[in-house]
Amino acid sequence: MLEIKDLHANINGKEILKGINLTIHPGEVHAIMGPNGSGKSTLSAVLVGNPAYEVTHGSITFFGKDLLQLSPEDRSHEGIFLSFQYPVEIPGVSMVNFMRAAVNEHRKYKGQQPLSASEFLKLMREKRTIVELDNKLANRSVNEGFSGGEKKRNEIFQMAMLEPRLSILDETDSGLDIDALRIVAEGVNKLKTPETSTIVITHYQRLLDYIKPDIVHVLYKGRIVKTAGPELALELERKGYDWIKEELGE
Amino acid sequence: MKAEKQYIDIFTLYEETICRHSAEVLNTPRAKAFADFERIGFPTRKDEKFKYTDIARLFEPNYGLNLNRLDIPVNPYEVFKCDVPNMSTAQHFIVNDAFYNKASSAPSNNLPEGVIVGSLKESAKEKPQLIKQFYSQLASTADNAITAINTMFAQDGLFIYVPDNTFIEKPIQIINILRSDVDLMANRRILIVMGENAKAQLLLCDHAMDNVNFLATQVSEIYVGRGATLHLYELEETHTSSVRLANCYVRQEENSHVLLNGITLHNGTTRNTTQVTLGGAHAELGFYGMAIADKNQHVDNNTFIDHAAPECTSNELFKYVLDEHATGAFAGLVLVRPGAQHTNSQQTNRNLCATREAHMYTQPQLEIYADDVKCSHGATVGQLDENALFYMRTRGISKKEARLLMMFAFVNEVIDHIRMDALKDRLHLLVEKRFRGELNKCQGCAICK
Numbered sequence: 001m002l003e004i005k006d007l008h009a010n011i012n013g014k015e016i017l018k019g020i021n022l023t024i025h026p027g028e029v030h031a032i033m034g035p036n037g038s039g040k041s042t043l044s045a046v047l048v049g050n051p052a053y054e055v056t057h058g059s060i061t062f063f064g065k066d067l068l069q070l071s072p073e074d075r076s077h078e079g080i081f082l083s084f085q086y087p088v089e090i091p092g093v094s095m096v097n098f099m100r101a102a103v104n105e106h107r108k109y110k111g112q113q114p115l116s117a118s119e120f121l122k123l124m125r126e127k128r129t130i131v132e133l134d135n136k137l138a139n140r141s142v143n144e145g146f147s148g149g150e151k152k153r154n155e156i157f158q159m160a161m162l163e164p165r166l167s168i169l170d171e172t173d174s175g176l177d178i179d180a181l182r183i184v185a186e187g188v189n190k191l192k193t194p195e196t197s198t199i200v201i202t203h204y205q206r207l208l209d210y211i212k213p214d215i216v217h218v219l220y221k222g223r224i225v226k227t228a229g230p231e232l233a234l235e236l237e238r239k240g241y242d243w244i245k246e247e248l249g250e
Numbered sequence: 251m252k253a254e255k256q257y258i259d260i261f262t263l264y265e266e267t268i269c270r271h272s273a274e275v276l277n278t279p280r281a282k283a284f285a286d287f288e289r290i291g292f293p294t295r296k297d298e299k300f301k302y303t304d305i306a307r308l309f310e311p312n313y314g315l316n317l318n319r320l321d322i323p324v325n326p327y328e329v330f331k332c333d334v335p336n337m338s339t340a341q342h343f344i345v346n347d348a349f350y351n352k353a354s355s356a357p358s359n360n361l362p363e364g365v366i367v368g369s370l371k372e373s374a375k376e377k378p379q380l381i382k383q384f385y386s387q388l389a390s391t392a393d394n395a396i397t398a399i400n401t402m403f404a405q406d407g408l409f410i411y412v413p414d415n416t417f418i419e420k421p422i423q424i425i426n427i428l429r430s431d432v433d434l435m436a437n438r439r440i441l442i443v444m445g446e447n448a449k450a451q452l453l454l455c456d457h458a459m460d461n462v463n464f465l466a467t468q469v470s471e472i473y474v475g476r477g478a479t480l481h482l483y484e485l486e487e488t489h490t491s492s493v494r495l496a497n498c499y500v501r502q503e504e505n506s507h508v509l510l511n512g513i514t515l516h517n518g519t520t521r522n523t524t525q526v527t528l529g530g531a532h533a534e535l536g537f538y539g540m541a542i543a544d545k546n547q548h549v550d551n552n553t554f555i556d557h558a559a560p561e562c563t564s565n566e567l568f569k570y571v572l573d574e575h576a577t578g579a580f581a582g583l584v585l586v587r588p589g590a591q592h593t594n595s596q597q598t599n600r601n602l603c604a605t606r607e608a609h610m611y612t613q614p615q616l617e618i619y620a621d622d623v624k625c626s627h628g629a630t631v632g633q634l635d636e637n638a639l640f641y642m643r644t645r646g647i648s649k650k651e652a653r654l655l656m657m658f659a660f661v662n663e664v665i666d667h668i669r670m671d672a673l674k675d676r677l678h679l680l681v682e683k684r685f686r687g688e689l690n691k692c693q694g695c696a697i698c699k
Contacts, residue, residue, distance in 0.1 A: 048644045076646035088641035092659025101655060102645040109646070141659075158645060 001026050001197060002166055007058035009046050016042040018222035019058070024166070029198045031208055031233055034219035035241050040201045041085060043219070044170045048082045049075050062166070076102075077109035079165030083155040083172050090142040095154075098142045099124065099161055106162060127160040131187040149180035156187040163191075168199045173207040185210030205237040218244055253306040254291045258284075261402050264317050271319045272405040273374035275381045276439070283391040283401035292395045302579035302611050303521045303550045305395065308493050313435035313465050316346065319405065324429050324459075326350055339423035339453065342367060346428060346436040346466075348406045364413040367422055370439055371406040381409070384443055388471045388499035396495045396523070400437045400469040407439030410452070414445035414475070421451040421670055426466075428456075428492065433463040440470035444478040444506075451481040451670060458488040468496040474506040476530065481509040481669055485677075487689075490545060492518040497525075504530030504559075511668055513677070514541040514549045515684055521550040528555070528562040528590075539568040540664040542684050543576035550579040555597075557590040560620075566597040569664050571657050571685075572608035581613040584627065588619045597627040602634065602660055604653070654685050 002024040009017040016039045024030055034040055046053050047060065049072035060067040062078060070078065090098065103123070104114040115123065124138060131153040143151050152172055159167055169188065173181055188198065188211055200211055208216075208230070216232040217224045218241070226232065226244060236244075261268070261284055269277040292306035293299065316322075326343035340361070343350040349369035366373060374381045391398040408424060428436060444450065458464050474480050486494060494517060502508055514520055526535055541549040555564045570578040580599045601610040612629040634656050642652035661681060668674040683689045 050640060071649075072640065072643035073646050073648050076644055082644055084641065088635075088637045090635075090638045090641070090656065090659070092662055093638075093655050097655060098642070098645070098647075101647045101651055102642075105646045105648060105651065162645065 001063055003059075003061045005059045007043075007046070007060065008056045009042060010054045010056055011042065011052055015056070016053075016222055017046065020219075020222070020224060022217070022224060024197050024199070026165075026197060027194045028215065029192075029200065029211060029213045031200045031202065031213035031216045031230075032219055033202060033216060033233060033236055038219045039222045040219050041170055044082055044168045044199070044201060047075075047168060048072055048080060073105065074109075076162070076164075077106055079163075081159050081162055081164035081167045083152070083159060083167065083169045085170040085172075085174060087143045087146075087151040087155055089144045089146075091144050093142050095138045095140060095142055096121075096124070099158065102158070103161055123161065127157060130160045130190055131156045132183055133157050148175035149177060152176055152180065152184055153187070156184050156191075160187065160191055165195065166197050166199070167191075168201070169211075170201045171203070172200075173202055173204060181207065182210065205233050208233050220244065220248070253310045254287070256312065257309070257399060257402075258288060260315065267317050268403060268405060271317065273371050273378070275374040275378050275385055276371065276404065278382075279386040279391065280402050283386075283398045286391040287395060287398040287402060290393065290395055290398070299523075299552060299581070302577070302581075303519070303548065305495070305521070308465065308495070308519060309399075311433065311463065311465075313433050313463070314430070315403065315435050317403075317405070319348065322346060322348070322429050324427070326425065326427055339421045340367070341423045341425065342408075344408060344424060344426045344438060346430065346434065347404065347438040349408055362416050362418060364411075365416060365418060366409060366411040368409055369406055370409040370441055373409040373411075380411070380443075381441065384441055384471060384473055386471075388473075388501055389469050389497065394497060394523070396467055396521075397469050397497050400439065400467045400497070403437040404439040404469070405437075408441070410442045410450070412444050412448035412450050412478075415447045416445065417449040418451075421453055423453045423455065425455045426457060426468075428458040428460070428464045428466060428488065430460055430462055430464070435465040436467075438466060438468045440468065440472075442470065442472040442480070442482075444472075444474045444480050446475040446503075447477040448475065449479045452483070453670070453673065454482070454484045456484070456486040456488055456494065458492045461489070461491070464488070464492040466492070466494050466496075468494070470496070470498040472498065472500040474500065474502045474508055476503040477505045478503070479507040481511075483511045483668065483670070483673065484513065486514045486520060487516050488518060489516070490518045490547065494518075494520045494522075496521070497523045500524070500526040502526065502528050502530065502533040502535065505532045506530065507534045509536045509667070509669065510538070511664070512539040512551070513664070514539075514543070515680060516689055517543070517547055517549065519548045521552070523552045523554075525554040526556065526564075528557050528564065529559055531559050531561045533559065533562045535562075535564040535566075536667060537564065537566040538664050538667045540661050541568075541570045541572075541578055542661065542681065543570070543578060544573035546575050546577075548577045551581075552579075553582045555582075555584045555595070557584070557586045557593045557595060560589060560591045560593070562590065563594045564596070566595075567664060567667070568599045569661055570601040570610060571604065571661060572602065572610055573604040575605075575607045577609045577611075579611040579613075580629075581611075581615070582627075583615040583617065584625065586616075586618040586620050586623055586625065590620045591622045593620060593623040593625065595623070595625040599629040600660075601629075601631045602657065603631060604634065604657070654682075657685050658682060
């Protein structure tokens with residue numbers, strides 16, 4: 001479903017991604033690991049069309065469509081979802097209004113009628129239980145005053161509402177305690193279907209105990225330098241990244 | 251003295267006509283107002299208080315004045331049908347500057363005994379002693395040309411009187427309509443007297459019906475007696491060739507509660523000057539305002555809260571959203587006089603400029619002459635948060651819709667201070683329409699039609 005070819009990207013004129021190649025098929029879970037500053041978050045930002053990053057070379061196709069030609073909102077409509085590492089607070093915009101606008105724009109894109117108020121609230125209630133999100137949070141402003149764990153659960157809640165085909169979890173485990181980690185991970189697993197794929201960006205094996213990857217990549221200095229099965233994550237957990245750097249002759 | 255000359259000439263020439271069509275109490279202060287005006291003239295932009303609005307230029311055009319009180323052919327009760335859902339108000343009209351009292355179709359108001367809601371001119375004829383105590387007392391002509399002009403020319407307007415211990419349950423709605431076939435200047439006068447422990451809610455709506463140039467001056471004098479409560483909402487929804495110059499003077503006595511909410515939804519050029527004196531201990535003021543402006547619209551709010559007594563509270567919040575080439579100005583002075591101990595005062599002004607061409611000038615001022623007080627103020631001018639916009643877009647919300655949601659959220663804080671639920675709901679809708687560009691001009695009356 002997703003094909004990234006020789007992708008190069010800059011921020012403020014500095015090259016961060018230096019030729020990424022990655023293919024993801026429906027149903028697959030890919031983990032992307034790598035030391036700090038290797039370009040993991042940049043890759044996720046480029047996938048969702050963050051205007052701060054400039055793609056200088058390469059291509060991304062998603063179900064045959066040229067993703068780089070699509071606006072962030074249309075990428076969402078096409079089924080790409082990013083769970084932010086740092087979810088943004090939007091004072092004054094209630095979760096209900098925010099989600100209703102999002103869901104209805106998705107429906108409009110698919111040529112469906114907007115949901116009625118009662119249908120929408122029913123959907124909210126249903127999806128909320130997946131990540132055990134408190135009803136009170138639904139009536140508050142988006143992420144405002146949410147704890148770290150609540151923010152991450154809220155990301156997965158939004159994912160549940162929008163039913164993406166490809167979800168990118170950018171360090172969703174950061175700042176979570178053990179219980180919250182379990183709730184979030186179980187939420188992601190519940191939403192998983194044979195047609196949907198997931199990219200899990202993480203530093204730790206812990207999350208991968210719950211969300212089991214099929215393929216693990218190591219991103220280093222803007223390139224994918226190693227790709228293997230789930231055993232690679234365990235090896236990294238034990239040995240760190242130095243051996244990979246040595247393999248690369250550094 | 252170019253702009254001043256035509257008003258000096260008109261007054262000199264037509265003073266007798268003005269007086270003949272008004273009432274004695276209103277005529278008495280005219281001579282002094284005229285002398286004051288001749289002395290001070292219009293303020294220039296060098297004048298600190300008028301830095302952002304060129305008053306003299308606004309008075310320069312040649313507007314018509316209806317000094318002979320010719321009948322304006324309109325029956326507002328037929329033209330304006332209020333459809334604010336679930337809002338039951340006692341509705342009255344002021345056409346240009348005259349209280350509309352051909353009330354065959356006016357609703358019967360069932361007001362409590364002693365309450366007066368009516369023409370200032372008629373009231374001044376019927377109850378000169380009552381009006382005399384209050385008229386032109388707070389509104390000093392000595393230092394404000396707009397008040398001086400208004401006092402010179404005002405022939406009628408609105409008088410509201412709520413006697414001691416009287417509670418008006420139903421909100422009173424006053425709809426100002428500017429109606430004319432030629433360019434027109436209207437000088438409207440409002441006098442509100444709330445007796446001790448009296449209670450009332452008042453909604454003033456400003457509309458411009460015809461596509462001519464309007465200049466409206468409005469001077470309001472509001473007395474709020476001991477223990478009285480007044481909620482006053484002012485909603486402007488005029489068009490781009492209207493000028494509104496409104497001076498409002500409020501005096502609050504001990505334990506009184508006042509809520510002022512001023513909303514500029516659509517306008518041309520607006521300058522609101524509001525001066526509130528907290529004159530008795532434990533008086534409370536909530537003062538909220540918002541402005542939405544685009545095109546070349548101009549909104550200037552100048553506020554002065556005078557803490558003249560101890561133990562008083564004032565909360566002030568103004569928010570502006572400026573798009574395209576709009577200009578906004580806010581200057582707010584809070585003065586805590588010697589002896590006004592335990593004053594609790596908070597002032598906030600937050601502004602959004604949606605384009606590089608929109609301009610906002612903000613000038614918060616705090617002067618404290620007492621040593622045991624709690625006062626704060628803050629002002630910000632900024633743009634919409636790009637991170638929040640992007641976050642929303644990644645959820646499939648279009649850029650336009652995301653901007654709208656955020657602008658709406660921004661002004662909501664002001665709307666939330668409205669205590670009339672029906673008005674609050676209606677404003678949510680109107681503000682949304684306004685941001686969507688569906689409220690481009692006053693279409694008769696968005697709130698009432």
